[in-house]
Amino acid sequence: xxxxxxxxxxxxxxxTDPRVKDKAQKxxxxxxxxxxxxxxxxxxxxxxxxxxxxxxxxxxxxxxRETLHLRTAFSGSPSSRRSGWRRSSIPLRxxxx
Numbered sequence: 391x392x393x394x395x396x397x398x399x400x401x402x403x404x405x406t407d408p409r410v411k412d413k414a415q416k417x418x419x420x421x422x423x424x425x426x427x428x429x430x431x432x433x434x435x436x437x438x439x440x441x442x443x444x445x446x447x448x449x450x451x452x453x454x455r456e457t458l459h460l461r462t463a464f465s466g467s468p469s470s471r472r473s474g475w476r477r478s479s480i481p482l483r484x485x486x487x
Contacts, residue, residue: 414467416445421460425451429458442466 423429430449437444446463 414465416463416465417442419460419462419464421458421462423458425453425456425458430460433460433462437462437464440466 419433421429421433434444434447442464443466444462444464446461448461450459451457452459
């Protein structure tokens, strides 16, 4: 799994403007793993619960190799509520086929 910070959103307001509370950051999560039920749901729930917005999502299920390849671009503003989220793990339930 790879997480890359891709930069900040553009805005016509300067960061010193009192109307700007937080600066939105953009990230891209890429993931390749053994295919099983619940992975996409776990990733999207993890991001939603931490207040991030999913900007773009693609996935490819390789039935021949039984692997899942996922790319999710998401954004959000830094906040103390999310401190440590980069070190968090995404809980995946074991699902039988």
